[in-house]
Amino acid sequence: MSEHADRRRHLLGLINGFRISQALYVAAVLRLSDLLAERPRTADDLAAVTGCDPRALHRLLRALATAGVYAEAPDGSFASTALGAELRAEGLGDWAAFAGAPSMWGAWGALEHSVRTGENAFESVHGATVWEYRARNPAAGAGFDAAMAALSRHVADAVLEAYDFAGFGTVADVGGGNGALLATVLSRHPYLRGLLLDQPHVVEAAPAVLAAAGVADRCEVHPGDLFTAVPPGADAYLLKSILHDWPDERALAIARTCRRAMHPGSVMLVLERVLTGPPYPPADLPAAFSDLNMLVGPGGQERTRAEYEALLGAAGLRVTRVVPTTTDVSVIEAVPVEP
Incomplete structure (x- = not known):
């Protein structure tokens, strides 16, 4: 194959990538990888279980x-590969079901609108912010919470391997959803106590998650608004995938709320993707496209280290x-700066 033909084939693969993402979305919604977890099955068998057209x-x-x-297989049955196993509910299946859902699909379809105007695509398509939309549509909210929990499980293990939580007594997870991340942290460190804060309708599921992890007796659940107040006095404040959801002025308001709650020895741990370059290494691809996802979804952005230093510095914190x-995802560690 010539160099030109190879480039063309690569570009066509990128252009047609939406086809694979939607196929994965349907597989995740139908829970095909879960159904194939124990044994191979034919399309007819799976169609009977899922209520689908066998040929399709x-x-x-x-x-x-x-x-x-x-x-x-030669007999027409299908089995899950190691890659397919990652699409199970306990893997990335819930993320695939969220990322390909009609609400997000529609927002990405309006990417051109965002690029031309700088406006939020999701709001222009649905007439509501992502937060308002999920509050009005419980199924969409539950799907988002499940997707975040799916990512948190993977990220939590990596964070705990990279960052030492020794020396902390209390960890507050701000905007921590149903508590999946905090449950993992507390499970690994039996001496720690936890504080979980998120919107009232979000933390309704937290007691069950914390109980299943065996840490409910060491964690307080606080329904609330992270723009207004967070539980004071924790040794570490976790913000996973929170600041990137918001433009600078709103992200700064969150950081300032947390800063007011911190004592002089507290640490803020911002778990986010950090943009680098130029030049842009291949490893930056997830962060760069997550940045576009913030543009069309919640309206926030991914940031460079310098941008996080400026943002947190304005809140009275030093990276x-x-x-x-x-x-x-990296751990951006910041401490209070005394006035």
Whole structure:
């Protein structure tokens, strides 16, 4: 194959990437990887379980088999590959179901609007912010919470390997959803106590998550608004994928709320992707496209280290270090600056 033909084939793969993402979305919604967890099954068998058209489902399975997600045997049955196993509910299945959902699909379809105007695509399409939309649509809110929990499980292990929580007595997870991240932190450190804050309708699911992890007796759940007040006096304040949801002025308001709650020895741990370059290494691809996701979704942005230093500095905090993890998320450590 010539160099030109190779470039063309690569570009076509990028252009047509939406097809794979939607196929994965459907597979996740149908829980195909969960259904294939124990044994191979035919398309007819899976169609009977999922209520799908057998021939159409076979075509979906065949397409995903060409992508390495499933494998088709000579007898026509399909099995999950190691890649497909990651699409189970306890893996990235909930994220795939959220990322390809019609509400997000529609927002990405309005990317051009955001690029031309700088406005939020999701709000222009749905007439509401992502937060308002999820509050009005409980199923969408539950899907988002499940997606965040799916990512948190993976990120939590990497963060705990990269960052030492020894020396902390109390950890507050600000905007911590249903408590999946905090539950992992507390499970690994039995001497720690936790404080979880998020919107009332979000933390309703937290007691069950914390109880399942065996840490409910060491964690207080606080329904609240992170723009107004957070539990005071914790030794560490976790903000995972929070600041990137918001433009600078709103992100600064959150950081200032946390700063007011911190004591002189407290530490803020911002868990976010950190943009680098130029030049842009291949490892920056998730962060760069997450930045576009912030543009079309909640309206925030990913940031460079310098931008985080400026943002947190305006809130009275000093970035002491940025600790990379084995994921594309880093731990941005910041401490209070005395006036």
